[in-house]
Amino acid sequence: MLSRSVLLVVLLLASIMSSYAIALAQGSSTTKGPRVETLTYVGVTTTDKGIKGVETGEFDAFMWEVLPDDLEKAGADVSKLRLIPALRFFDVLDINAYSDPNEMGVCGLATRPRDGVVVFNPFAIREIRFQLNNLINRKYISNELLKGGGEPAFTYVSISHPAWRYIKDVADMLGLREEGNELLALQKIREAMLNASMCAQKFGYSIASERDPSTGRDVWTLTRPGGSKEPIKIVLLIRIEDERRLIGDYLASQLERAGFLVERKYIERAQFRPLVRSAEPRNLDWHIYTHGDTMIRSIWIHEEVGWYSSEFASLPATGGLWEYTAEHAKALGDFVQEKLEAIARELYRGQVKDLEDYWNKVREGTYLGIYQSLRVFVIGIRNFYVVNPRVKDMVYSPVFGITIEWPWRTALTPDSKIRVALYASTGSLFLYEWNPISGVGGVYGSYIWYYVRDYAWLRHPSTLEPIPVRATWRVTQNDVNVPTTAVMYDPAKHSWVNVPEGTKASYVIDINFKLGNYHDGSPQTLLDILTNFAWYIEWAFKSGDDDIWYHPNIESDKYIAEDVAGIEIINSTAIRVYGNYGLFYSLDETATYYLDYLWPSWNPLLRLAFEYVVLYKGPVSGAKYGWLTGEGERTLDAMNPNHVGDVAEALRIIGRGGYTPPHLASTAKMLEEKGVRVQDLAKATETLAKFITEHKHMAVSNGPYYIDKYVPEQMYVELKAFRDPTYPFNPDYWLKAFEVSQIKVAGVIKAPTILVVGYSAEVEVPILKYVIFPDEGT
Known part of the structure; x- marks a missing residue:
């Protein structure tokens, strides 16, 4: 017994x-929202101030990755700090590979649009780009420059990433080693330069290594048809805020050993967008940029291949500026890029037969990406985030540290306040403007936006698997006939239409949304969900020369119109999506694809007011607005108080029926026909207009905090807990x-x-x- x-x-x-x-x-709590009352972000101009501020209790956390060296230089007492390890960043060289798309371009010759002058770009030659992999010693960078604070990287993921095992031998297949091969690189670069000279001689140009009196070194020189000569100069943009300065200086020295004249141009965070992403690459004002970015937050790493694709990444610019596309490559006799782009597209589209095919495509795409070397990955950074020990219950990631969406959703402090320091040496928190096309001001804007908005889903901090947040879902994979009662937004007709008989779908996704109020108090409804969806389709397609609802930066989202076969309205909080895009190896990942186009991050009424001022000028100021820099007198910025008056009046115009774009009007009509009540737009727009006028910003969403105060000259942003009773989550x-x-x-x-x-x-x-x-x- x-x-x-x-x-x-x-x-x-x-x-x-x-x-x-x-x-x-x-x-057990009936209170809604996060566990603290205020979340404040403050800019600091030195890393020492951020580190010491956390140590003394002035700040609760420093949202900047620090190395052991940084702690030592700051004189920090580590016993008074909580160090959160992370390996989320990598450093990569962005290459400007422009040359003319003709026979001259095959030789590396490029005509600058700015002045019509023909110059030579060494990195238009694939072999020279590729030899950067051998010219740099990644092991030296990790062990000596970073004092053990890095992991050599040849790809978007490094050794610590869970998917590394699938691609770890790709670099070996290309003959690459962590320590590089400097002698081979110097030999191959010299051979490539001499071959380029032979090619260029057909057009009256020649390239030779000659003594430069200013440096006393042999440097490569371009001689033009008229006999004029100039050294071939490489402009290297080096970020100065972190380890990239050391890496940039090391790279410059190596390039000088290869016989190039190198101009080291040191830049800060705020200069990145105007000098790199928004600058015309064909002017060749720069050749290499020391880029830093974050590692992929998923076990499924097809984005890794996308980094080498002009369709899914910037190679090297955005906004319709020149990129190294498959078409440009073919004009130079390069057909590898076309194959790489096709593999990236297949991976992003889920066009794989099975898991073996998936990983084979990832490996092949990675191989071709390194071979092309339009980006050269250098190092994964091991670092720490410093947190004051008074912060309790902070959920963080073992890979990404505190730079995820969870820490300030769970953290608690004795005084219910959290103060976060952000390193902003330029005196500005944001790199660029906040709006639905431009983004949210760069990395720091993203950190803040994590908590201002809510998500339909997020990744688990440890497993990286998708988990439900403001939506739950069920996905079934089965070929079905889509009922003719289902609807789909047609960008050519600017309207929702019934699905034609005989329409097929491979996936059925049942979604139930956890709706609530926006920060301004107006209710979120299914009208917002489907207007948001229609907005993406409308702005992604140009259905004619007179189509005003179009922007090239949204064009890549056009696939959603092909992937969704139809949508059924179940009730006021639930829909059924019939789709033809899916990842058979992860039905949860399949659901997230559709949810990203349905769940609104911005209040959709703001999107409509923003587009109004872009299309028709500011109704108060009369100023012409643009989504991106250079598109108008003003670049629309949700954080600029001077833009609030125009947007508030645009909201009132929408509320009065003075502006009813088709993606709003047809969505409201369709829902009413389906028996779903839509909100009173006059009331909702007025509520929102009052909120943005009072708070002097337009970053309004549905997350656990709202932005209460923004003082740009003090680099200060104060968020307050959103305690609305309709918010679905209590503090714990x-x-x-x-x-x-x-x-x-x-x-x-x-x-x-x-x-x-x-x-x-x-x-x-x-x-x-x-x-x-x-x-x-x-």
């Missing part, structure tokens, strides 16, 4: 543990969702001294819950 007694105790413990877990998951919800704990039996309080066969026995034991993550303790 002893075993029966033990079983009773075990069952009793299991019952207690189960009840306890359910109570924790449900939470996400903490309990991620909590990792153990139940321990801590001794025996009471137990019988004798166990009699045939009789039950009671044993009283204390049960302790020991939390392992995010903070250890009982």
Whole structure:
């Protein structure tokens, strides 16, 4: 009977543990929103100030990756800091590979549009780009320059990423080593330069290595048809805020060893967009930029191949400026880029037969990407984020540290305030303007936007798998006939239309949304969800010369119109999507693709007001607005108080019916026909107009915090907890969702001294819950 007694105790413990877990998951608070009342971001102009500020308690966290060297230089007392490790960043060389798309361009010759002068671009020659991989010693950079603070990287993911095992031998296949091969690189670069000279001589140009009197070194020189000569100069844009300065200087020295004259142009964060992404690459004002970015936050790394594709990344510019496209490559006799672009497209489109085919395509795309070397990956950065120990219950990622969407959703401090320092040496928090096409001002804007908006889904901080947030879903993979009662937005007709008979779909995604109010108090409804969806399709397609609702930066989103076969309205919070895009290896990842186009980050009424002022000028100021820099007198900026008046009046015009774009009007009409009540636009637009006027910004969304105050000259942004009763999550919800704990039996309080066969026995034991993550303790 002893075993029966033990079983009773075990069952009793299991019952207690189960009840306890359910109570924790449900939470008991009726308060909604995050666990603290204010979340403040403050810019600091030196890393020392950020580190020491966390140590002294002026700040609770420093959102800048620091190396052990930085802590030592700042004189930090590490015992007063909590160090959160991360390996989220990598450094990569962005290459400007422009040359003329003709026979001269094959030789590396390029005509600058600015002045019509013909110059030679070494990096238009694939072999020279590729030899950068051998010219640099990644092991030296990691061990010596970064003092062990990095991992050599040849691709978008480095050794610590869970998907590394699938592509780790690709660099070996190309003969690349972590320590590089400087002698081989110098030899191959010289051969490529001499071959380029032979090619250029057909057009009256020649290239030779000659003594440069200003440096006393042999440098490569271009001689033009008229006999004029000039050294072939490489302009290297070097970021100065972090390890990229060391890497840039090292690269410059190596390029000088290869015989090039190098201009080291040191730049800061705020100069990146105007000098790189928004500058005309054909003018060759720069050749290499020391780019830093974040590692992919998924086990599925097809984005890795996308980094080498002009369709899915910037090679090297945006906004309709020149890129190294498959068409440009073919004009130079390069057909590799076309194949690479096709592989990237197949991976992004889910056009793979099975998992083996998926990883084979990833490997082939990675191989071709390194071979082309339009981007040269250098190093993955091991670093730390510093946090004050007073911050408790902070959910973070073992790979990405605190730069994810979770920490300030779960963290708690004694005074219910969190102050975060941001390193902004230029005196400005944001790189560029906030709007739905431009983005949210760069990396710091993204950090803030993480908490201002909510998401339909997010990635688990540890597993990186998608988890539901403001939507739940069920995906079935099965070829079905789409019912003719389903609808789809047609950009040519600027209207929702019924799906024609015989339409097929491969995936069915049932979605239920957790709706609530926006920060201004107006309700979120299915009209917002489907207007948001229609907005993407409308702006992605140019259906004629007179189509005003189009922008080239949105054009890449046009695939959603092909992927969605139809949408059925289930009720006021639920829809069924019939789709032909899917990742058979992850139905959750399949759902996220569709959710990203449905769930609005911005209040959709703001999108409509923004587009109004872009299309018709500011109704108050009369100023012409543009989505991007250079498109108008003003670049629309949701964080610029001077733009609020125009947008507020545009909202009122929409509310009065003075502007009813088809993606709004047809969505409202379709929902009413389906029996779904839509909100009163006059009331909703007025509520929103009052909110943005009062708060002097237009970054309005539906997340756990709202922006209450922004003082740009002080680099200060203050967020307050969103306590609206319609917000679906109470303060402890996400903490309990991620909590990792153990139940321990801590001794025996009471137990019988004798166990009699045939009789039950009671044993009283204390049960302790020991939390392992995010903070250890009982």
